[in-house]
Amino acid sequence: MTRLATSIGSFPLRNPVICASGEPVMTEAGIRAALRAGAAGVIAKSVNEQPAAARQLDKADYAFLDAAGMATAGPAAVSLFNRSGLIQRDCADWFAAIAALDREAAREGAFVAASIVYASTDGAETVASRARRAGLRVFELNVGAPHASEAAAGAIVQETDPDRLEALVRRVRGATEGMQLWVKLTGLSSNLPALSMAAQRGGADAVGMMGRFMGLVPDLETFRPVLGTSAAYGGGWALPIVCRFLALTRRAAAGSLPLIGTNGVRSGGDVARMALCGAGAVEVLSAVMHGGFGAISRIIAELDTFLERRGLAFSDLVGDLADRLEGYGDQLETPGRWRDFVPPETLQSE
Numbered sequence: 111m112t113r114l115a116t117s118i119g120s121f122p123l124r125n126p127v128i129c130a131s132g133e134p135v136m137t138e139a140g141i142r143a144a145l146r147a148g149a150a151g152v153i154a155k156s157v158n159e160q161p162a163a164a165r166q167l168d169k170a171d172y173a174f175l176d177a178a179g180m181a182t183a184g185p186a187a188v189s190l191f192n193r194s195g196l197i198q199r200d201c202a203d204w205f206a207a208i209a210a211l212d213r214e215a216a217r218e219g220a221f222v223a224a225s226i227v228y229a230s231t232d233g234a235e236t237v238a239s240r241a242r243r244a245g246l247r248v249f250e251l252n253v254g255a256p257h258a259s260e261a262a263a264g265a266i267v268q269e270t271d272p273d274r275l276e277a278l279v280r281r282v283r284g285a286t287e288g289m290q291l292w293v294k295l296t297g298l299s300s301n302l303p304a305l306s307m308a309a310q311r312g313g314a315d316a317v318g319m320m321g322r323f324m325g326l327v328p329d330l331e332t333f334r335p336v337l338g339t340s341a342a343y344g345g346g347w348a349l350p351i352v353c354r355f356l357a358l359t360r361r362a363a364a365g366s367l368p369l370i371g372t373n374g375v376r377s378g379g380d381v382a383r384m385a386l387c388g389a390g391a392v393e394v395l396s397a398v399m400h401g402g403f404g405a406i407s408r409i410i411a412e413l414d415t416f417l418e419r420r421g422l423a424f425s426d427l428v429g430d431l432a433d434r435l436e437g438y439g440d441q442l443e444t445p446g447r448w449r450d451f452v453p454p455e456t457l458q459s460e
């Protein structure tokens with residue numbers, strides 16, 4: 111399947127579909143299942159140095175929502191709404207386990223990465239050097255977990271200031287020499303191009319975008335929120351928002367910064383759409399929570415068919431749309447076009 115081959119900078123991937131960090135890959139068995147399904151790699155469930163973040167897992171809860179944002183258990187489920195927590199295993203033990211899986215994966219041209227949802231610069235640096243000592247090749251630094259505003263104080267930090275982000279990434283870079291350092295950015299900022307450039311200045315090899323959003327889902331039976339609180343909200347509906355930020359960031363970095371898309375990929379066509387906007391790879395999780403690890407095989411097969419039918423390689427897609435993106439001012443004039451989009455009464459003469 112060479113038409114699917116891609117890379118994040120100098121790091122080659124057998125295809126662009128990475129299984130993102132989350133509960134399905136919180137065990138060795140889950141990570142192995144994602145790799146068996148054909149994922150290019152797995153970002154293992156994140157750690158952080160604060161016990162409060164791990165304890166949050168005991169209060170985690172999850173609901174599937176339909177397109178109208180109503181809770182459903184059935185096939186109409188298109189969005190995942192949840193509060194999550196972080197892994198409760200000892201960090202050194204978890205990193206030793208995933209490093210062993212990474213060595214196995216490397217023989218198949220795949221990888222298993224360590225990930226932190228960070229709480230402090232010192233903590234991120236310490237955890238990063240543990241990942242390096244364990245022999246892991248890829249470290250993902252998540253600075254944008256949506257739960258930051260709701261979790262216990264200090265347990266999770268969301269970085270939206272470019273200067274502070276650059277300083278953080280530089281410290282973590284110092285601890286991850288020789289490793290791939292990928293920085294996963296928040297979805298709760300409109301400053302993603304500036305944050306991406308800051309991450310690059312700090313030494314990141316790639317940035318991932320964008321984290322999920324926060325929502326509040328009123329239940330019309332109980333008049334209380336679904337899950338009892340605000341929580342993270344993601345779905346296929348997020349993909350156009352992510353695509354725009356991918357394209358803007360590719361333009362800001364003049365193509366010099368490898369991009370990873372996440373938030374909203376549900377099909378092979380969705381991978382292609384993120385690639386057109388500049389993503390060299392994507393991270394997928396909700397599709398696995400909706401449909402099991404088979405969703406990864408399905409997405410890869412759909413992308414392969416899409417490319418084969420057009421006689422294209424995946425690398426032909428990357429950035430093709432972003433590099434030709436026009437602004438409002440470049441568009442043809444369409445006087446009166448607004449009339450097609452209003453009710454007839456608006457156009458009646460008084």
Ligand SMILES: Cc1cc2nc3c(=O)[nH]c(=O)nc-3n(C[C@H](O)[C@H](O)[C@H](O)COP(=O)(O)O)c2cc1C
Binds near residue numbers: 132322374
């Ligand atoms: C239940 C759940 C747990 C998650 N846990 C983590 C995590 O520990 N670390 C992380 O970086 N991202 C985490 N994420 C974010 C996912 O890795 C992914 O980026 C996000 O869900 C958007 O992609 P998707 O639309 O394919 O789900 C989690 C997402 C969900 C739904």
